[in-house]
Amino acid sequence: MTMRPDPTFHASPKLAMEAPAENFAYTLLLSPDFSKPDALAVIDVKPGSPTYSQIVHTVTMPNKGDEFHHFGWNACSSALSPLAGHAFIERRYLIIPGLRSSRIYIIDTKPDPTKAKIHKIIEPEEVFKKTGYSRPHTIHCGPDGIYVSTLGGGGKDGTNGPPGVFIMDCETFEVLGRWEIDRGRQTLHYDFWWNLPRDYMVTSEWALPPQFENGIVPEDLLANKYGHRLHFWDLRARRNVQTIDLGANHQMALEVRPAHDPVREYGFVGVVVDTTNLEASIWTWWREGGTFHVEKTATIQPEPAPKEKLPPLLQGFGAVPPLVTDIDLSMDDRFLYVSCWGTGEMRQYDVSDPRKPKLAGSVHIGGIARRTPHPNGKAFAAGPQMVEISRDGRRVYWTNSLYSTWDDQFYPDGVPGVEVMANVGRDGGLELDKDYFVSFPDGYRAHQIRLEGGDCSTDSFCYPSA
Amino acid sequence: MFDGLLLLPVGLDWGHASPALGWLWLALVASGFYHGVNPGMGWPLAVSAGLMDKSPRALFRALWALAAGHLLATLLVLLPFALLLVLAEWQRSIQLVASLLVIGFGVYRLIERRHPRTLARIPPTQLALWSFAVAIAHGAALMLVPIYLGLCQAFELDAGHAAAGALMKANLVKASLGMAVLVSVVHVAAMISAGGCLAWLVYRYLGLRLVSRSWFNLDVIWATSLIVVGIVALAFNVSSWR
Numbered sequence A: 001m002t003m004r005p006d007p008t009f010h011a012s013p014k015l016a017m018e019a020p021a022e023n024f025a026y027t028l029l030l031s032p033d034f035s036k037p038d039a040l041a042v043i044d045v046k047p048g049s050p051t052y053s054q055i056v057h058t059v060t061m062p063n064k065g066d067e068f069h070h071f072g073w074n075a076c077s078s079a080l081s082p083l084a085g086h087a088f089i090e091r092r093y094l095i096i097p098g099l100r101s102s103r104i105y106i107i108d109t110k111p112d113p114t115k116a117k118i119h120k121i122i123e124p125e126e127v128f129k130k131t132g133y134s135r136p137h138t139i140h141c142g143p144d145g146i147y148v149s150t151l152g153g154g155g156k157d158g159t160n161g162p163p164g165v166f167i168m169d170c171e172t173f174e175v176l177g178r179w180e181i182d183r184g185r186q187t188l189h190y191d192f193w194w195n196l197p198r199d200y201m202v203t204s205e206w207a208l209p210p211q212f213e214n215g216i217v218p219e220d221l222l223a224n225k226y227g228h229r230l231h232f233w234d235l236r237a238r239r240n241v242q243t244i245d246l247g248a249n250h251q252m253a254l255e256v257r258p259a260h261d262p263v264r265e266y267g268f269v270g271v272v273v274d275t276t277n278l279e280a281s282i283w284t285w286w287r288e289g290g291t292f293h294v295e296k297t298a299t300i301q302p303e304p305a306p307k308e309k310l311p312p313l314l315q316g317f318g319a320v321p322p323l324v325t326d327i328d329l330s331m332d333d334r335f336l337y338v339s340c341w342g343t344g345e346m347r348q349y350d351v352s353d354p355r356k357p358k359l360a361g362s363v364h365i366g367g368i369a370r371r372t373p374h375p376n377g378k379a380f381a382a383g384p385q386m387v388e389i390s391r392d393g394r395r396v397y398w399t400n401s402l403y404s405t406w407d408d409q410f411y412p413d414g415v416p417g418v419e420v421m422a423n424v425g426r427d428g429g430l431e432l433d434k435d436y437f438v439s440f441p442d443g444y445r446a447h448q449i450r451l452e453g454g455d456c457s458t459d460s461f462c463y464p465s466a
Numbered sequence B: 001m002f003d004g005l006l007l008l009p010v011g012l013d014w015g016h017a018s019p020a021l022g023w024l025w026l027a028l029v030a031s032g033f034y035h036g037v038n039p040g041m042g043w044p045l046a047v048s049a050g051l052m053d054k055s056p057r058a059l060f061r062a063l064w065a066l067a068a069g070h071l072l073a074t075l076l077v078l079l080p081f082a083l084l085l086v087l088a089e090w091q092r093s094i095q096l097v098a099s100l101l102v103i104g105f106g107v108y109r110l111i112e113r114r115h116p117r118t119l120a121r122i123p124p125t126q127l128a129l130w131s132f133a134v135a136i137a138h139g140a141a142l143m144l145v146p147i148y149l150g151l152c153q154a155f156e157l158d159a160g161h162a163a164a165g166a167l168m169k170a171n172l173v174k175a176s177l178g179m180a181v182l183v184s185v186v187h188v189a190a191m192i193s194a195g196g197c198l199a200w201l202v203y204r205y206l207g208l209r210l211v212s213r214s215w216f217n218l219d220v221i222w223a224t225s226l227i228v229v230g231i232v233a234l235a236f237n238v239s240s241w242r
Helices: A013-018 A124-131 A218-222 A404-410 B002-011 B021-037 B043-052 B056-084 B088-111 B117-121 B127-137 B142-154 B166-206 B209-213 B219-241
Strands: A024-030 A039-044 A055-060 A093-097 A104-108 A117-122 A134-142 A145-152 A165-168 A175-178 A192-195 A200-203 A229-234 A239-245 A250-258 A266-274 A280-288 A291-300 A324-329 A335-340 A345-350 A358-364 A387-389 A395-399 A418-424 A430-439 A445-451
Touching (some): A124 A134, A124 A165, A124 A175, A192 A250, A200 A250, A229 A250, A229 A280, A229 A291, A239 A291, A280 A324, A324 A387, A335 A387, A358 A430, A418 A445, B021 B166, B043 B127, B043 B166, B056 B127, B056 B166, B088 B142, B088 B219, B117 B127, B142 B166, B142 B219, B166 B209
Antiparallel strands (some): A024 A039, A024 A445, A104 A117, A192 A200, A200 A229, A229 A239, A250 A266, A280 A291, A324 A335, A387 A395, A395 A418
């Protein structure tokens, strides 16, 4: 327990933007054939450092087959919640769930990120026993504990009961139990986030484990059996208060990105593919008069391609779907970054008017048909995927792997792990940084990135910027 | 209850009050300031409310709610002691138990250092409930019990000197209830003016950076305060028994 709040906790998004820049990026590494243990890579991102853009430390796990995906901090700016009344914890531990194994690792990043080590391992049985859920996925640090979303229910294949959210203690890391009291119509899960002072949560839907663990199931996709709804919850009452269906053809509503400034009662969600035309789409949701509304506010078109450039899965369509697999909102809520993992493009939308996103910048790299190399000449397999933005909004980092078995279907030639970074202009625009290019050890793919001291998909705030 | 408050001026013998009186009032007001400036008692909530609604009115509404919750908690803890005071023959035991209770709670807060995080699960729309729960959970109201009992003793409301007549007893109950209300109101007035000033300064002039900068971990000091208040009351009582 500390005497002062952690210096990386900020009352408002504006204060977070003014804080010192990140020196390290944490990136999850996974072994797609499960032949090696998954790992956490610590990368030096301090400009001018002799080890800039290199892995300076690796924490290798003692097990195989965990399949690392997303991760998060034990505590963040939400600890300054005036309701918690007690801000004396450290942003110190990274919570890394194994999506395939349901095992959770707690990594201690103090006293120095280059000496990060395993602090505790929560075995899958504890998660199963205490929550009835499996396949932990997204981590968010709340003022009252660590919230973890799951993709599977009970039973061997995770279909015994719906998946949901559970809570862990942010100091002892004990699994406390299920979060939901009334889940309403929610039966699928993916991402979640909230507005703390306005007291609501938003959750999205991907699929149940049999629909993703062994690869995408084309018949299920064409039959619109993947998730396509958004759920809105009363956060403290833990009740689902509204469910909105985006329409069955809008398959896989994934990342939920609410505005960071808590006076702004809106946010975004990305839809991977429209099964009627292969489009990807961005949706804006907002609360007005106590009810939630959702609207499709941007679409991204598929790109025609000759059969020989396409993997067997797509050959019948003669086109590359954009496949929006991740989106991320800058700390000032101005720019929304959109990963088009299929076409190989990172898009930057100006969302100053949240219901009218305007394309402000774009970078092509990788892609199923385009295969654009990095400006430094090196190949970039697959396309932009997990994206993370620095707190000041000047740097955007991303990696290239989606999920082990899905990578193999869309990019059968292999997806060696790569992490790149683009610099953002004062008024938008994106340019890949020639000097930042991280290659990972052979046989590893790279997934989510977390920045030292917090980033744009970690911290939530209880005070507005104004 | 208000009946009891009205009785106060007649029921209290201001002229013959003990010399400790001044210190006790001072302690009461000081405890109010102390609770008020502690962010854990809620002034940042008033800042947040003011900023979220972009209106100073929302800030003051939040302060009222915080004051109401704190007042309710204080009354809830003091009133049972007010009723017990009528049992003249148990007077010493009551004082002893009250002091030990406060010391015990302080020791418990020293040993059990984990913060009750479930407080963050109270909806932000229910600030009065939150303020009430926080005051109870941290022993804020309990801290006042020795001061309250000291004041009652100073005003000879503790039945020790009272005749046994039923009418006298009824008056005593009214007066001691009135004293409980007075103590609570004075404490909360001090608490909310201190917290309110800080909230207003941060909201209007100093900015949000102060929220994290001004926040010190008071856990040990808080627990120690409880123990000190309890020990002082204990020493005071024991010496007065001689």
